[in-house]
Amino acid sequence: MASVCPPAASTQPALPSGPAVFKTVPYAFMLPEILCGTWVWILVAATSVSFPLLQGWVMYVSLSSCLVSLLLLLCYLFGLHKNSENWKVLDSLYHGTTAILYMSAAVLQANATILSEFGPNSPLYYQLNCAASFFAFITTLLYILHAFSIYYQ
Numbered sequence: 001m002a003s004v005c006p007p008a009a010s011t012q013p014a015l016p017s018g019p020a021v022f023k024t025v026p027y028a029f030m031l032p033e034i035l036c037g038t039w040v041w042i043l044v045a046a047t048s049v050s051f052p053l054l055q056g057w058v059m060y061v062s063l064s065s066c067l068v069s070l071l072l073l074l075c076y077l078f079g080l081h082k083n084s085e086n087w088k089v090l091d092s093l094y095h096g097t098t099a100i101l102y103m104s105a106a107v108l109q110a111n112a113t114i115l116s117e118f119g120p121n122s123p124l125y126y127q128l129n130c131a132a133s134f135f136a137f138i139t140t141l142l143y144i145l146h147a148f149s150i151y152y153q
Helices: 018-023 027-046 052-077 086-116 122-151
Strands: none
Touching: 018 027, 018 052, 027 052, 027 086, 027 122, 052 086, 052 122, 086 122
16 A cells, blocks of 8 residues: 655644633733733823933834734734645744844833933833833834744744
């Protein structure tokens, strides 16, 4: 009897749909990415955007990436990907690009934190900016982990 090799498509893991999204790496990173990114946006907004040139970019990156990540998460939850391999490429490119943008936002937020240390509302704004910087770097790390996990999957 000749053995029959399974088709190459069966060796590829299926993309998760529904609640399995929250149990599968790297897709399990999506909810923490959204939550940490939302905290960045809330904390920067709480400082009344003291440094508009720096924190405007931080607000843009955090808000836009939260919205796009939420849309992507909803697509996975409702199975709109139809198990297409193109979604892995799209997901990897999106998370890699967003990681780079978030790194620039995190560095700018850290600079705003340093500048706010001796500002007029020093203690409160400094603490809010410290927290925003922390969450910005955590969110950057989550996007990097997601991008590389997809790539090496």
